[in-house]
Amino acid sequence: MKAKIIITPKKAVLDPQGKTVQSALAHMGYTEVGDVHVGKYIEIELTGADKSNAQKQINDACHKFLSNPVIEDYRFEIE
Amino acid sequence: MNFAVLQFPASNCDQDAVHVLRNVFGHSARFVWHKESSLGDADAVIIPGGFSYGDYLRTGAIARFSPVMKAVQNFAANGGLVLGICNGFQILCEAGLLPGALIRNRSLQFRCEHVFIATEAAESPFTNQIPQGKLLRVPIAHGEGCYFADELTLAQLNANGQVLWRYVNDKGERTESSNPNGSLENIAGICNLARNVAGLMPHPERACEPILGSTDGRLIFESLLSTGHVNGQTQPQRHSQAVPSHT
Numbered sequence: 001m002k003a004k005i006i007i008t009p010k011k012a013v014l015d016p017q018g019k020t021v022q023s024a025l026a027h028m029g030y031t032e033v034g035d036v037h038v039g040k041y042i043e044i045e046l047t048g049a050d051k052s053n054a055q056k057q058i059n060d061a062c063h064k065f066l067s068n069p070v071i072e073d074y075r076f077e078i079e
Numbered sequence: 080m081n082f083a084v085l086q087f088p089a090s091n092c093d094q095d096a097v098h099v100l101r102n103v104f105g106h107s108a109r110f111v112w113h114k115e116s117s118l119g120d121a122d123a124v125i126i127p128g129g130f131s132y133g134d135y136l137r138t139g140a141i142a143r144f145s146p147v148m149k150a151v152q153n154f155a156a157n158g159g160l161v162l163g164i165c166n167g168f169q170i171l172c173e174a175g176l177l178p179g180a181l182i183r184n185r186s187l188q189f190r191c192e193h194v195f196i197a198t199e200a201a202e203s204p205f206t207n208q209i210p211q212g213k214l215l216r217v218p219i220a221h222g223e224g225c226y227f228a229d230e231l232t233l234a235q236l237n238a239n240g241q242v243l244w245r246y247v248n249d250k251g252e253r254t255e256s257s258n259p260n261g262s263l264e265n266i267a268g269i270c271n272l273a274r275n276v277a278g279l280m281p282h283p284e285r286a287c288e289p290i291l292g293s294t295d296g297r298l299i300f301e302s303l304l305s306t307g308h309v310n311g312q313t314q315p316q317r318h319s320q321a322v323p324s325h326t
């Protein structure tokens with residue numbers, strides 16, 4: 001199995017990277033571009049076979065370590 | 080006093096901190112490698128600046144799980160003095176020993192310059208020797224020093240006098256242009272509710288000798304030392320009033 005994790009800055013947190021990318025897109029002529037948020041994508045190979053256990057562990061790891069709940073949100077899929 | 084100065088892979092201000100504590104103030108300071116599980120007989124802990132673990136994942140995120148940080152958690156819980164400088168501040172926030180987080184500078188630039196900070200709360204082990212109204216001119220060197228906390232946390236920090244330092248201009252005014260990283264409310268450093276753990280982005284250890292252009296950082300260490308003295312901790316082994324010449 002594999003965990004695919006997406007981490008994004010919380011809405012209330014300043015995201016200067018997102019703002020800069022947004023304005024670059026506008027300068028390039030992409031006129032229909034709104035807010036941009038730059039986050040992280042993490043893939044983790046899982047060696048176990050129990051999907052619900054994997055879900056629990058990945059959720060725990062995301063909360064404790066892979067994301068910082070003060071500034072980031074996360075979501076993940078296990079495939 | 081006995082200081083423990085932590086060393087993580089890619090800490091790079093550890094030598095500066097030990098130099099200042101030993102050679103400028105004449106106190107005892109030893110390096111503590113991040114894999115150690117004990118702080119020994121330390122009276123205070125300094126978590127120095129740098130780029131621990133290459134700033135991978137988030138600044139301070141990996142360092143905070145080092146074995147030594149468990150000892151720091153216990154030390155802090157028992158009232159021990161802990162000061163985090165720059166990356167040390169980031170590690171303390173990641174560890175939950177200080178509230179909030181430090182994120183990418185609003186300008187996206189790495190800022191390396193001298194700034195002014197005003198001391199907001201003199202009643203702390205980190206500020207008690209700073210004269211009222213005295214602005215400290217201290218260097219910063221960071222890319223991720225923008226202090227962020229949610230509204231409730233920010234309100235609590237203000238209500239409890241936990242904001243120790245704010246970025247100001249040379250007249251002591253809190254302005255947007257004097258805020259080098261976009262920190263909320265120009266916050267440069269804070270302490271915990273119990274006031275024994277503090278962190279700041281500027282580097283006081285780089286502002287303790289005239290040859291470095293400012294000696295204002297001394298006031299922060301002098302505050303710590305005076306607190307240690309009040310707590311009945313060990314006296315300086317050698318008292319060097321004069322700042323040693325640079326070698």
